[in-house]
Amino acid sequence: MKKRILLLAGGQSGEHEVSLMSARSVLSALPRDQFDVTPVVISKQGRWLPPTETQRALETGEAPTGGDLVLHRAASAEGYDAVFPLLHGPMGEDGTVQGLLTLAGIPFVGSGVLGSAVSMDKIMTKQVLASAGIPQVAWQLVVRRDWQAQPDAVRECAGQLGYPLFVKPANLGSSVGISKVARAEDLDGALNLAFSLDRRVILEAMTAHKPREVEVGILGNDAPIASPVGELRFDADFYDYETKYTEGRASMHIPAPLPPEVAEQVRTLALRAFRALDCAGLARVDFFYVEETGELLLNEVNTMPGFTTTSMYPKLFEAAGLNYSALVTRLVELALEDR
Ligand code: ADP
Ligand code: MG
Ligand code: MG
Missing domain, CATH: 3.30.470.20 (ATP-grasp fold, B domain)
Known part of the structure; x- marks a missing residue:
């Protein structure tokens, strides 16, 4: 019996397009004599697209609006032997989709809720x-509220790590929202950018060279x-x-x-x-x-x-x-x- 695989691609993060590219490769590589693969593209709005719209998104590299709410389609994912959640970044790689699939009782490729989220x-x-x-670089956590309430304490904490340093939103990928800050004068701008994308930000010492x-x-x-x-x-x-x-x-x-x-x-x-x-x-x-x-x-x-x-x-x-x-x-x- 062929295994029925649901291949999820696209998703709500900034890595939507990258995911569609990866999905095209996986789709053509899974051996057809062993697997029956159904791709479903998730739009940037988080909707799971029906087959024709999914096909169009894969071909054009762009997802139209519309589609179903995630939960409706997850229930119908029951007919599959496994899901391949080929999704990068928040709402895909971070344990959210993994939680949904765990609830639905369907095995899936990759880490579970805990490993994905952490x-x-x-x-x-x-x-x-x-x-x-x-071993890792030295680092500090900053929460948005601290930055709003005690900006001087945050600047001081950055100073202790020394410049240049890296400012990163805690939960993104693809270098989105990351700044390398060479001088104290540029810290505020980097923090404001990172906090526009996440509630928690990490300050990291740069490697010595x-x-x-x-x-x-x-x-x-x-x-x-x-x-x-x-x-x-x-x-x-x-x-x-x-x-x-x-x-x-x-x-x-x-x-x-x-x-x-x-x-x-x-x-x-x-x-x-x-x-x-x-x-x-x-x-x-x-x-x-x-x-x-x-x-x-x-x-x-x-x-x-x-x-x-x-x-x-x-x-x-x-x-x-x-x-x-x-x-x-x-x-x-x-x-x-x-x-
Ligand atoms: P992402 O998850 O978005 O890929 P990374 O933490 O990998 O974010 O950072 C992106 C890039 O920034 C790294 O590949 C590296 O070039 C540079 N970088 C990040 N942190 C440091 C650091 N502490 N010291 C030196 N370079 C860094
Ligand atoms: Mg990363
Ligand atoms: Mg990286």
């Missing part, structure tokens, strides 16, 4: 990883494996939105040219983080490697990383001998596995 939140992630003894950015893929449930390590190189002050999504601005190097013991450390720390955060299925774990000091710092864990055929995560496993189609098949198997 990994999406940069502050919770840092807290959990700190207690797991994983511009870091190398290395990433590793994790695959599995409670006995996960790590891929070879990859590196991203780009010609920009930091890996901002434009650099991420402008063709030709960044290059991927697999395997990353690293001393073998550093690459091994990346894989070990990534597996430890995956476990500490209760991730499942897949994750891409991103690090900063400060060549000048030899420091290796964990930056973030992405529980639904970019998934086009040319994205880092699938490329990392391809280098390990698992091609794209075998990888998505494995992910569905992991979703159906009893943990």
Whole structure:
């Protein structure tokens, strides 16, 4: 019997378009002799689009308005063996959709509510990883109300981290709302931007030098494996939105040219983080490697990383001998596995 798979794509976050691209790749890669795949695109307004509108959104890369309320369609998702929630960012990668699918009793690809929610939140992630003894940059939490009520205390706290520093909304991705603040004069603007997007903001010390950015893929449930390590190189002050999504601005190097013991450390720390955060299925774990000091710092864990055929995560496993189609098949198997 073929497995019936519901592939969710699009979604309400700033990464809607990226998700549609990933979904097109997954859709054509899931072997048709094993899977019966139904794609459903979620519009930016959070509506689950019916088949014809879904098809149009996939073809044009843009979702029309209309569609059903999420909950109506989730109930009808009952007829599926598994769901592949190929959604990035808030309202997709953050435990919300995972909660809905858990309620509906349908197995799904990737981390559950806990792992998704904690990994999406940069502050919770840092807290959990700190207690797991994983090295990270120094950081501080600021809540919008503190910024409104005691701006001087917040400025003081930033000063203690030192400049340059990074200001980030706690719950976004794709570098949206992130500023690198070089001087104290620029702090207010960066905080106002971040607080326009989130109630909680993280201030992060910058690494001692511009870091190398290395990433590793994790695959599995409670006995996960790590891929070879990859590196991203780009010609920009930091890996901002434009650099991420402008063709030709960044290059991927697999395997990353690293001393073998550093690459091994990346894989070990990534597996430890995956476990500490209760991730499942897949994750891409991103690090900063400060060549000048030899420091290796964990930056973030992405529980639904970019998934086009040319994205880092699938490329990392391809280098390990698992091609794209075998990888998505494995992910569905992991979703159906009893943990
Ligand atoms: P996102 O989840 O949006 O990808 P990140 O936390 O990965 O956000 O930050 C985006 C980019 O900003 C990183 O890839 C890196 O280039 C730069 N960056 C973020 N934090 C730091 C830091 N503490 N030190 C140096 N560079 C940083
Ligand atoms: Mg991220
Ligand atoms: Mg990142």
